[in-house]
Structure formats: C-alpha cells, structure tokens
Amino acid sequence: MTRILVAVDGSPSSLEAVRHAVGLVRSGLRATVVLAQVQEEASFLELATQDSDRIAKAALGAGMHLMAPAVVELQAAGVPFEREVALGEPGTTLVDMAERLQCDCIVVGARGMGALRRAFIGSVSQSVLNHSRVPVTVVREREDAAMEVLGEDGAQVMADGVTPLSTKASL
Numbered sequence: 548m549t550r551i552l553v554a555v556d557g558s559p560s561s562l563e564a565v566r567h568a569v570g571l572v573r574s575g576l577r578a579t580v581v582l583a584q585v586q587e588e589a590s591f592l593e594l595a596t597q598d599s600d601r602i603a604k605a606a607l608g609a610g611m612h613l614m615a616p617a618v619v620e621l622q623a624a625g626v627p628f629e630r631e632v633a634l635g636e637p638g639t640t641l642v643d644m645a646e647r648l649q650c651d652c653i654v655v656g657a658r659g660m661g662a663l664r665r666a667f668i669g670s671v672s673q674s675v676l677n678h679s680r681v682p683v684t685v686v687r688e689r690e691d692a693a694m695e696v697l698g699e700d701g702a703q704v705m706a707d708g709v710t711p712l713s714t715k716a717s718l
Contacts, residue, residue, distance in 0.1 A: 552650040554641050554671065554676040557585065557613035560656030560688040564710045565617045566656050567686045570623045580628040583644050584610040591674050607632050627644040638674025645681055 553568050557560040568580050586606040610632030621628045631638050631648065645653050657671045672685045 548647065549576060549652070550581055550650040551578050552581045552583050552641070552645045552648065552707045553617070554583050554585075554637075554675070555568040555614050555617045556637075557616065558656060558658070558694055560658055560686070561718075562620065562656070563688045564615055564654045564656040564686045565620050565683075567684065568624055569620060572626045573624070578597055578626075580621055580626055580652055581616050581648055582621070582627065582628055582630050584614050584630075584632045585644075586610050586634050586715045587636075603634065633664075635673045638677065639678060641671070641675050642678045642680075645679065650681060652684065653679055654686060657685045657687045689704045 551568050553561075553564050553572065565580070565582075568578070572578050573579075584671065584715065586609060601624055611630065612634075614630055618628070618630070627646075631644055633644055635643075641653065641655070644650075653675055657672050672683075676683050676685065
C-alpha cells in the first residue's frame with residue numbers, strides 16, 4: 548500500500564494538500580496518509596530557563612491541535628491515516644520523516660508567495676522539493692477557498708504574490 552506524507556500546519560494551503568491526498572485515494576489509489584506536523588525546536592534561552600520536558604510536551608500538543616482539521620477531513624472521507632509530530636526545522640524534518648516512515652511521496656501546500664518574498668524568507672515546500680528523494684507534489688490553495696477566508700483582495704495577494712494597488716488594509 549502506498550504511503551503519502553502530507554505536511555500540515557493548520558493553514559488553508561495545508562488543508563488543500565490533505566484534500567489532494569483524499570482525491571488520490573478516491574480516484575483508486577490504495578494509500579495510507581501520514582499527517583506530518585513539525586514544530587520548531589525551543590531556543591537555547593527557553594531550554595535554559597524552562598523545563599525542557601514541559602516545552603517538548605507543549606510543542607507536541609500544539610502539533611496535534613494543528614492537525615485537527617486534517618483529521619476531520621480524512622475521517623469524513625474514510626481514508627486511513629497516521630499522525631506524526633516532530634521537532635525541528637520544517638523542510639528537512641519533513642524529508643527525514645518521509646524517509647524514516649518509508650513514505651512513497653510527499654504532498655505539501657504552497658503559500659502562494661511571490662518570488663521576491665520567497666527568496667528572502669525561504670519556503671518549506673521549496674526545501675522539501677530540493678531535498679526529497681521521493682516525488683513531491685506542491686498543492687496551491689484554490690483562489691475561491693482563499694476568498695472565503697481572506698476576502699477578494701487577500702485572495703488576489705495569495706494568487707499573485709503581489710498586493711493590489713487598491714488594497715488599503717495591510718495584510
């Protein structure tokens with residue numbers, strides 16, 4: 548049976564990635580979905596001043612909480628799934644998880660940011676694409692779904708990566 552690692556972070560684009568995986572299963576692919584959520588590791592200062600076990604437990608709890616909408620989608624579709632939460636840098640940790648869990652492919656959501664912004668702040672999906680040994684599918688958020696959440700101007704920003712001149716509110 549095929550194993551599909553789907554990166555989730557609670558964003559609309561990661562939920563679109565889950566829906567893409569559900570669509571693959573509905574089209575006849577015999578697969579199990581591995582929901583993967585990566586939490587950033589605590590800083591040195593946090594570890595020096597707080598209980599490290601408590602910090603790790605909180606991070607893992609937060610990861611499970613961020614998976615909740617994806618779990619609902621998979622349960623509603625009747626798609627078998629597993630959950631995996633890890634600590635680390637998201638891009639490389641997702642690639643490591645896929646290898647360790649013997650996944651056949653990775654599905655990630657795209658944030659829809661423009662090239663200039665992506666060059667400065669990096670991109671989890673770009674990191675996964677660059678380092679994965681298995682096929683990677685990057686799923687863009689549907690503009691109509693973005694309009695429901697962000698309104699017309701916000702959806703345009705996500706689609707183009709450029710803020711329209713008519714936008715008065717800052718995003």
